[in-house]
Structures are given as structure tokens and as C-alpha cells.
Amino acid sequence: MKKLFGAFFMVFMIALSADAYQVLSSRELGQRDAKNQNVVVKCTTDTGKISNQTCALRRYAKCTGEGNAKKCSGWQPWTDLKTPGKQYADWKTAASSCCRMMGLR
Numbered sequence: 001m002k003k004l005f006g007a008f009f010m011v012f013m014i015a016l017s018a019d020a021y022q023v024l025s026s027r028e029l030g031q032r033d034a035k036n037q038n039v040v041v042k043c044t045t046d047t048g049k050i051s052n053q054t055c056a057l058r059r060y061a062k063c064t065g066e067g068n069a070k071k072c073s074g075w076q077p078w079t080d081l082k083t084p085g086k087q088y089a090d091w092k093t094a095a096s097s098c099c100r101m102m103g104l105r
Contacts, residue, residue: 021095021105022050035061035072039091043099055098056081057091 021041028037039057042050057080063072077087078094083101088094099105 021055021099024054030063035063037075037091039095041095041099043095043102043104045104051104053099053102053104055095057088057094057098059091 021043024040024042026037026039028035030036037059041055041057043053043055045051057078059078060076061072061074062076063070065071077089078091079085079087080094080098082098086094086097088097096105
């Protein structure tokens with residue numbers, strides 16, 4: 001019985017600490033000299049309700065050339081537009097950080 005309770009408690013704690021957000025939009029823009037990807041998420045409250053607070057995330061790729069000769073230097077790290085000085089390896093980490101800064105998840 002103690003093992004069952006312990007397992008339930010661990011699952012419950014993981015669920016409480018999990019990041020939860022709703023993706024509103026995700027798109028890639030740009031064609032010629034530069035491209036960017038944008039993701040907008042809505043954060044959730046501690047009780048799991050969707051809040052009105054959003055996080056806008058973006059990353060860029062610098063490209064040169066046109067058509068088949070087009071070369072891109074690779075994607076830059078993701079940034080949160082509210083705190084552009086911080087960089088993240090993926091948009092999910094950026095979304096989690098942004099929501100936590102607002103006291104949400």
C-alpha cells in the first residue's frame with residue numbers, strides 16, 4: 001500500500017511541476033535574405049486554466065542567394081520577445097521560462 005501511495009504521490013508531483021501552455025500560432029516567415037520562425041503560446045495558471053498572458057518566441061536564420069543557390073547559415077537560438085537578451089535551445093524551453101517569469105506555467 002505504501003508503494004502504491006508513493007507512486008501516486010510522485011506522479012501527482014510531476015504533474016504539478018509540468019509546464020502547460022497552449023500554442024496559439026506557429027509560422028515561418030521570410031523568403032529571400034532572412035527567415036524567421038514565430039511561436040505564440042498562452043500560459044496556464046497553477047490550477048490548469050488558460051490565462052490571458054501570452055509569450056511570443058522567435059528565432060532567425062540569415063540566408064544569402066536565391067533559388068537553388070540559396071544558403072542559410074542555420075537557425076539562431078530562440079528568444080522570448082519580452083526578454084530578448086536570453087537565448088534558448090528550443091521553443092518549449094523558452095515558453096516554459098517566459099510563463100514562469102509571469103508566475104504561470
